[in-house]
Amino acid sequence: MRRAADGAGRGAATGSTPRGGGVTGEDRPVVARATSQGPWLFGVRHHGPGSARSVRAALDAVQPRAVLIEGPPEADELAHLAADLEMRPPVALLAHATDDPGRSAFWPFAEFSPEWVALRWALDHGVPVHFIDLPAAHTLALRAADDLATGKAGKAGRGDDGENGTTGRAGEEEERPPGPDGPPDADADASADAGGEPRRPHPEALRVDPLAVLAEAAGYDDPERWWEDVVEHRGGTGAGTEDDAGETALASFHALGEAMGALREEFGDGGHARDLVREAHMRVRLKAARKEHGDSVAVVCGAWHVPALARRTTLAADRALLKGLPKVRTGLTWVPWTHRRLARAGGYGAGIASPGWYGHLFSAPDRPVERWLTRVAGLLREEGRQVSSAHVIEAVRLAEALATLRGRPLAGLTETTDAVRSVLCEGSDVPLALIEDRLTVGDVLGEVPAAAPAVPLQRDLERLQRSLRFKPEAADREIDLDLRKENDAARSRLLHRLRLLRVDWGAPTVSRGGTGTFRESWRLSWQPELAVRVAEAGVWGTTVASAATARARSDATSAGQLADITALAELCLRAELSDALPEVMRALADRAALDTDVGHLAQALPALVRSVRYGDVRGTDTASLAEVAAGLAERIFVGLPPACTGLDTDGAQELRHRIEAVHTAVGLLADTAAARVDGAGLRERWRVVLRAIADRETAPGLVRGRAVRLLLDEGTLDEEAVARRMGLALSPGTPPPDAAAWVEGFLGGAAGGGMLLVHDERLRQLLDVWLASVPAPAFTDVLPLLRRTFSAYETGIRRTLGELVRRGRPSAGDPAAGGGTLPGAPADGFGAGLDLERAEAVSEALRHLLGDLAQVGAVDGGAG
Structure with a gap:
């Protein structure tokens, strides 16, 4: 193992080809040697800029007649869109079950992803390109079967990520430790070899992290640092001529393949039993490609799979492993992705901690450390910090010195971060957090061409976003809307309708510009999984308005509590869904008539009164709402005093908050609906109820004290x-x-x-x-x-x-106390008396000041 790790490091660093462990045989794929005729297996780490550069150099060197990429084969029909001028990575392939769009999977690609580089190389050179991983139809069906077997179907927070993709319900990923290609599932207790014979895995093979094993064997305590040293900072950089770059890249792939072969011999499938099925499908597709294009075929896949694809197997054995797999009907498209979702902190198990840094390493033509620290200095200057070119020079020197002391070939993110903290941030971690958020991770949002397949609802949403000049952004931002302006009102309608459809692009916040009903504040953030939410919402209609209307009618019928219906009525008013409001109102009236729980009524009234208020603001007829609200208030007045008896501490706290909410709602209802209800009488009856609660001895002290305070604020007491x-x-x-x-x-x-x-x-x-x-x-x-x-x-x-x-x-x-102030008694806010000794200390200075002021006054008076 130590020999394999050292060989991988030497091969990546120097371009030498280590001995031993190579794959031989006339009909077996080779792991990247320029003298061979192919096929070539390029084992990569997903989202690795060094791997991406090596893939590009290797493809230029061998010039294959076909390129095979790890990914769902259904995406072959969408591959050509990667060359569209409107396509801007990061993007992702989205696969979803057509009968359950929430059951979905993503395959993300960044500009520095080796698979993306291979895809673009094939399209730019007119070479056929195919995806060879297990079809998404099987992947989604297997995930559903696993959830059903383990009782996790529909459980929040449960997701699954595969080699280069995440599967599960939208927004339900969980973090997994990264490997060269992101470790897949470890559901099974047993694995099988290429011939399908079951065997127990190695005791340490559960969730094996290949990078961690190789890094430990090479004497590193950090697998990320080992990978950067042997691949990202050295391998495939293209130093020298193009031929030299190609030979170096091929040698690094050969060395990495040997290292992974040693790992597979030691750990088998590494506890990832499903890999055997996926690799069988890859071998089937590889054999089909060789039959069509000959041996001049290049395969770009996770390095973990290289030994399995190079293994000699029969077509019948591989097809036997694939026989009987469940499948579902699926739909595929391209969707925008973000750097934050590429980051491991975003929940994507095969992700990377610093996509912004990796993107910089891939795009920087030379001197990456100097260029990075210059970007950091520019960001700090924009934030008002004093940073000069001298700071940048010293930071570069410190980063390079740290890399030398630590035995690294190039200053990595750790060294540059330490240099930034010490020199540019003067030891403070506060600006460092800004750099981490804006540059190291970044808030880049990809773009997808209009030609990509999409549900009609997605097309209508895109049309509305363009017409309202309301472009989605990955970074969180807050906006203030003035509902008196036509464009702002239309934006508000769109956001409220999307909330009804559970597409939470925006979340309402407290307005910073005031508390008037003509203002709304929103916090916006577009996340990739919202594309799945839009696909799910497509079952309700082909436009945002029609889908929101249908969803509101359905929610009104299925609402469990009265408060849910009143909240729905408020949302319908804000979204201006006039077609859905009558049905919602009928459900509201029916439920209010049957509900006798005073707590439910008190919980429902505030939202209903806000609906009346916002209806007046938006010019909506809310007469029926005002009548229902007034009737609800009367029922609360009758039932509230008896409900104050026999409450424990938690019940008293809850009732106190309900009383406060009803008090505010009654005031709003009396003011905004005076023409439709007896506002003065409503307010007076509420005061009588508060007085009864305040004097009710059996009511908790917390409730009685609150009632007295409300009456005091009203001026009643x-x-x-x-x-x-x-x-x-x-x-x-x-x-x-x-x-x-x-x-x-x-x-x-x-x-x-x-x-x-x-x-x-x-x-x-x-x-x-x-x-x-x-x-x-x-x-x-x-x-x-x-x-x-x-x-x-x-x-x-x-x-x-x-x-x-x-x-x-x-x-x-x-x-x-009813008398006058006693002689010598202190005035309110002052001490007990005058300290003559302390006053004498400043008397001389006061005499000088007052004398100077008197002279100035005399001069001014004379001049006057």
Whole structure:
């Protein structure tokens, strides 16, 4: 193993061809030697710029008559689109089951992916190109069978990634450790050799990471660093003539193939039983290509598969492994991909940690470190940091020195990052995080030509995006929409309709420009899996409007709770789906008439009232909505006081939030629908309900305190009435925990509780007296409740309250106590008295200043 790793390193670094372990035989593929006639097996790492350069150099050297690429064969009909001028990687092949679009698989390609380079080389040279991996029809069916067998069907967060693709439901990938081609499934307990005889895998073969094994054998503790040293920074760089570059690339592929052969001899299938089936299909396609094109065939596949493709097998044995595989009807297309989704942090198991860095290595013609650090300096300058050319020069020197000390052939990402942190960022990790996000990973979003197949809904969405000048972007960005402007209103409609279709391109956020109903704020981010969501939504209609309407009608019929229907009605109004609204309203009226749970009614009312309000803003007739909302409010008024009895702590907290929401909703309903409902009467009846709750002894203290506070804010109760209720709630006969809950309800929640205590001396005194009278054993139970209440106040308010409490209760002559200020008593906000000794220290300076000011005033007066 050590010999294989060293051979791979020497072959990649120097272009020499190691001895031993080579594949021989007249009818067997060879692993990249220029003197051979083929076929040639080029083992690569997916998304590796060094592998991509080597593939290009090797193809130029051998000039094959056909190119075979690891990927779904159904994509052969789409291969020509890679040469379209509108195609901009990163992109991905998307395969989905036609009867279940959510069951899908991606095969991503970046500009620096070896498969993409091979595909473009074949198209540019007019050479036939074919994909040879297991068909997507089988891949999706096998994944569905696995989920069914393990009970994981439809389970959130479950996905599966294969060699160069991810399968599973959209957005349900999980991270896997990377290998040269991303380790596939390890579901099986047993594997089989090429002849199909089952055998137990090596004990260490479960989830084998080939790079980690080779790196360890070569004396590296980091497989990524080993791969960069032997491939990305050395192999296939094309130094010297084109022939030299080709020979170097072929030698590196030969050495890597021998290393993988040693691994396969030691670990078998590495715990990835399904590889045997995939490799059998690849061999079948390879034999078919050799029959059609002769031996001049080049194969670009994951390095892990090279020994299996070079093995001598019969066609009958390979077809026996493929017999009886399940399959489903599939559809394929190209979709845009992003650098973030290529990153391992994005969940793609065969991904890379730094796609932006790898893209730079592939595109930089020379001096990659200098060019990279120049880009970093440009980004920091754009962000307002002072970075000069001298900083860049010193950073380059430091990166090269670190690479020399660490024995690396070229400064890698680790060395450049250390140099950037030390020189350009002055030791700070804050700007380094910006560089990691913008450059190391990047937010590049690919583009796909209009000729690519797509469902009609996708075409309509693209048309709307063009007409609204609303281009998708991979990076998160926030936008503010003014609904009084036609284009902004149309954008808002589109985003709300997509939310109905579960295509979450945008998420509503709190508006930064104000709280008016004419403004909306959104956070936008287009992710590749949204293409699957659009395909899934295509079953509802051919346009965004028709699909959203059909989905809204279906959701209204299947909604489980009243609050779901009211939220749906609000969304329909914002999306302006007038055709769906009548059906939603019928479902709302039916469900509201049958639902007797006051909690459900209180939960549903706010969204319904917002619908009335937004209907007025958008010019929609909401008379029926206002009537339903008023009827709902009346039922809440009747049922709410009895519902306040017998609640535990969690129930009281929930009811308190419901009361706050209903209070806001009643105010909005009374103001916005005054012409359709008795606004004044509605508001007055709600005040009666709040008063009944405030005086209900069986209600929790938290709820009673909140009701009193709402009445105080409304002006229904004056300060004297509030002080009386507070005195009763905090009387010695009330258990301290109940009293603390009343205080939390009265002072917590909405803003203003702290300011009320700052300015109302009587309430503050009452609270202070009660707190001082709490017995020591009960104080331990009361303290957490009070800390939770007062911790919500701003720091300045807490400091002011502490100062007022430290000063003590008002004197007899305090205005708050009904008398005048006592002589010598401090004014509010000042200390206890004047320190004459400290004042004398500045009196001389004050006399000079006042004298100078008096002289200036006299001069000005004379001039006047």
